[in-house]
Amino acid sequence: MNMPNSLLFVGLPYAAMLLFLVGTIQRYRSRGFKVSSLSSQFLEGKSLFWGTVPFHWGILVVFFGHLTAFLIPRTILAWNGDPLRLFILQVTAFSFGLSILVGLSALLYRRLTNVRVRMVTNRMDLILELLLLVQVVLGLWIALGYRWGSSWFASDLSPYLMSLFAGDPNIVAVSAMPLPIKFHVIGAWLLVGIFPFTRLVHVMVAPLHYIARPYQVVMWNWDRKAIRDPRTPWTKTRPRNN
Amino acid sequence: MDIRAQVSMVFHLDKCIGCHTCSVACKNIWTDRKGAEYQWWNNVETKPGTGYPGKWEDQEIYKGGWVRDAKGRIRLKGAGKSKGLFNIFHNPNFPTVEDYYEPFTYNYLNLIEAPPGDDQPTARPISMITGEPIDVKMGPNWDDDLGGSADYARNDPNLAELTPAEQEAMFQLERMAFFYLPRICNHCLNPACVASCPSGAIYKRGEDGIVLINQKVCRAWRMCVTACPYKKTYYNWHTGKSEKCILCYPRMEAGYAPACMHSCVGRIRYIGVLLYDADRIEAVASADEKDLIDRQLDILMNPFDDAVIASAKANGIPDSTIKAAQNSPAYKFIKEWGMALPLHPEFRTLPMLWYVPPLLPVMASVMPTDGAQKGKLNEMAKTWTDNWLYDTSTDELWGTVEQTRFPLKYLASLFSAGNTAPVSDRLKKLMAVRIYRRWKTVGDIPESKMAQALRDTGLTQEAAEGIFYLTALAKFNDRFVIPAAHREQAMEMLEFTGDVKGNSGFGFREKAERGM
Numbered sequence: 113m114n115m116p117n118s119l120l121f122v123g124l125p126y127a128a129m130l131l132f133l134v135g136t137i138q139r140y141r142s143r144g145f146k147v148s149s150l151s152s153q154f155l156e157g158k159s160l161f162w163g164t165v166p167f168h169w170g171i172l173v174v175f176f177g178h179l180t181a182f183l184i185p186r187t188i189l190a191w192n193g194d195p196l197r198l199f200i201l202q203v204t205a206f207s208f209g210l211s212i213l214v215g216l217s218a219l220l221y222r223r224l225t226n227v228r229v230r231m232v233t234n235r236m237d238l239i240l241e242l243l244l245l246v247q248v249v250l251g252l253w254i255a256l257g258y259r260w261g262s263s264w265f266a267s268d269l270s271p272y273l274m275s276l277f278a279g280d281p282n283i284v285a286v287s288a289m290p291l292p293i294k295f296h297v298i299g300a301w302l303l304v305g306i307f308p309f310t311r312l313v314h315v316m317v318a319p320l321h322y323i324a325r326p327y328q329v330v331m332w333n334w335d336r337k338a339i340r341d342p343r344t345p346w347t348k349t350r351p352r353n354n
Numbered sequence: 355m356d357i358r359a360q361v362s363m364v365f366h367l368d369k370c371i372g373c374h375t376c377s378v379a380c381k382n383i384w385t386d387r388k389g390a391e392y393q394w395w396n397n398v399e400t401k402p403g404t405g406y407p408g409k410w411e412d413q414e415i416y417k418g419g420w421v422r423d424a425k426g427r428i429r430l431k432g433a434g435k436s437k438g439l440f441n442i443f444h445n446p447n448f449p450t451v452e453d454y455y456e457p458f459t460y461n462y463l464n465l466i467e468a469p470p471g472d473d474q475p476t477a478r479p480i481s482m483i484t485g486e487p488i489d490v491k492m493g494p495n496w497d498d499d500l501g502g503s504a505d506y507a508r509n510d511p512n513l514a515e516l517t518p519a520e521q522e523a524m525f526q527l528e529r530m531a532f533f534y535l536p537r538i539c540n541h542c543l544n545p546a547c548v549a550s551c552p553s554g555a556i557y558k559r560g561e562d563g564i565v566l567i568n569q570k571v572c573r574a575w576r577m578c579v580t581a582c583p584y585k586k587t588y589y590n591w592h593t594g595k596s597e598k599c600i601l602c603y604p605r606m607e608a609g610y611a612p613a614c615m616h617s618c619v620g621r622i623r624y625i626g627v628l629l630y631d632a633d634r635i636e637a638v639a640s641a642d643e644k645d646l647i648d649r650q651l652d653i654l655m656n657p658f659d660d661a662v663i664a665s666a667k668a669n670g671i672p673d674s675t676i677k678a679a680q681n682s683p684a685y686k687f688i689k690e691w692g693m694a695l696p697l698h699p700e701f702r703t704l705p706m707l708w709y710v711p712p713l714l715p716v717m718a719s720v721m722p723t724d725g726a727q728k729g730k731l732n733e734m735a736k737t738w739t740d741n742w743l744y745d746t747s748t749d750e751l752w753g754t755v756e757q758t759r760f761p762l763k764y765l766a767s768l769f770s771a772g773n774t775a776p777v778s779d780r781l782k783k784l785m786a787v788r789i790y791r792r793w794k795t796v797g798d799i800p801e802s803k804m805a806q807a808l809r810d811t812g813l814t815q816e817a818a819e820g821i822f823y824l825t826a827l828a829k830f831n832d833r834f835v836i837p838a839a840h841r842e843q844a845m846e847m848l849e850f851t852g853d854v855k856g857n858s859g860f861g862f863r864e865k866a867e868r869g870m
């Protein structure tokens with residue numbers, strides 16, 4: 113185990129995870145107002161469509177694809193046992209990867225060329241978009257150049273990730289990977305690490321609870337029933353607005 | 355019965371002079387900030403006209419409000435759980451800055467600092483978004499008073515209800531008319547903005563019905579802007595939060611009128627409490643289009659009814675609010691006298707800002723006369739040499755209401771989902787009050803005619819007197835009957851007094867609890 117490898121595949125991941133955890137919690141607690149992705153659709157709506165829609169759907173599929181291969185590698189391997197199924201999986205993943213590339217390039221182009229959008233762009237937005245772009249390009253390159261990634265990811269990289277989470281890092285497999293794959297892994301950890309300092313935080317507040325909520329929301333400053341209940345002393349009954 | 359209270363508004367359109375004082379008062383207090391420059395929580399539109407943002411009433415463009423499906427259930431037209439979440443990355447029905455206008459200022463400094471030269475220095479318009487010089491194409495009140503213009507008046511979405519001939523008639527020079535339509539958030543009973551918010555940041559307050567966006571919870575999903583059919587939520591491009599009229603709740607809690615109402619020069623605005631039955635909101639919002647107004651009136655409850663009062667009290671509505679409801683000018687105009695209508699009830703949000711429709715542009719017509727009427731006028735009024743007369747004659751009681759120069763159908767498209775009966779009912783009442791007052795003060799109308807006018811419209815002399823008083827004479831405290839939040843409760847809307855209990859006197863600087 114040489115130094116750079118253990119630094120990049122053990123030190124970096126742990127540092128990134130720590131930053132992710134502490135940073136995200138701290139950002140939510142101290143700057144909760146800014147936990148969202150600053151939408152610029154108001155300033156420019158048409159070309160945004162061609163960026164954000166392919167980008168988001170692509171990244172959702174690709175992200176959950178990676179997650180599945182990490183969480184249930186055996187199932188993926190079993191699925192890939194049939195060459196046709198493997199082929200279908202790879203082609204699907206690759207198309208969504210392309211969709212990210214198209215979307216992200218459109219987004220970056222829009223961000224750099226539209227004067228109004230530039231007004232609501234900060235340095236972290238650009239760093240993030242560039243890093244994502246590098247990641248996607250690497251990913252597509254890997255998919256083309258180092259075939260059947262869904263299989264070798266499940267068999268070689270999933271154990272590496274598992275070992276990290278188990279607290280007993282085993283980087284033999286990842287250290288032996290070709291360079292593009294190594295860079296892709298490093299890029300992934302960098303993304304995890306800068307997560308709390310970028311617009312990525314909006315993922316954390318994805319409004320899935322909307323599905324279960326009644327449409328109308330009415331708020332009484334006081335819980336009307338509770339303050340009339342003699343068993344609840346008033347100091348326990350907080351007004352709802354604060 | 356589940357009684358809640360709502361501070362409801364009535365705008366008496368006959369009295370609006372289109373001065374925009376209300377808009378300026380609101381702008382100065384709330385929206386004179388970066389990102390909010392273009393937001394007009396209060397705006398005044400010239401009708402016929404396209405309004406702000408352009409053609410906001412056309413829901414084929416903006417997809418706002420609710421629609422009723424074949425099964426009689428309502429759903430949001432352009433948002434909601436499935437549509438909203440599916441379109442969360444890019445909202446296809448989201449108005450952009452072009453639909454409003456790019457906020458601008460002028461480069462005044464150039465007037466002072468321009469180097470010497472042959473030309474007068476100018477102050478060029480500068481975009482308040484980019485800081486670059488821009489060509490201004492649109493601005494606040496750009497369409498002000500352009501009641502007959504091709505770009506604005508003729509593109510009014512409400513004209514769709516009219517035949518081409520009727521439209522042409524409206525735009526003949528001699529018949530042309532316009533009126534002002536001041537608008538704020540309607541603080542609806544069935545708010546589409548609340549229903550569309552994926553974060554659940556928007557809520558309606560039970561105590562007073564004010565609809566607010568919690569700025570901390572808003573995450574820029576932008577669905578409320580689409581869902582509000584009145585386009586009264588605005589996206590702040592700088593903070594990434596949506597904002598809307600807050601009905602000056604800090605003022606209201608202290609018992610003051612909202613700034614737009616307080617400053618209204620025409621004194622057209624009234625504010626008062628209504629008690630409504632929350633159990634029936636959904637049923638009412640799903641009613642047949644032609645019944646919407648009546649059904650909405652049905653759930654505005656009589657504040658003198660014992661059962662209503664008991665239910666209100668059970669919900670923790672204080673006596674002062676109930677008393678205000680009994681004194682409410684809004685209740686009188688809306689329910690007791692039936693003089694007001696909601697704006698575009700077909701959007702099904704059950705708006706709680708009601709309008710007394712304008713009689714003047716409807717009533718006055720220019721018609722050829724035999725000269726007899728002119729003879730009755732004062733010398734000073736005889737300015738015309740021909741026999742055309744600006745006719746407000748009361749000879750034929752309701753004829754003028756029906757054959758107006760401002761088609762009833764147009765007003766009906768604004769205030770009653772295209773149904774002319776409710777509009778002409780309100781206009782006749784306005785007319786009847788005038789006939790009554792004319793009988794009383796000028797005396798050139800026979801008593802029988804006055805009595806018939808009141809009978810036809812279902813008003814009594816006391817009611818007519820009351821309407822006259824609230825319309826023409828009402829003092830500040832008659833127009834605004836606002837129960838202040840109780841001092842202790844107003845404080846608790848902002849902070850929890852229990853937190854500081856025991857902190858003066860013998861207290862502790864650190865909380866005593868152990869653990870996380």
Ligand code: SF4
Binds near residue numbers: 538541542565583584
């Ligand atoms: S007018 Fe619009 S913003 Fe106001 S409560 Fe109704 S739906 Fe919401």
Ligand code: SF4
Binds near residue numbers: 398620622
């Ligand atoms: S201040 Fe009153 S009179 Fe003036 S425009 Fe506003 S609503 Fe109309």
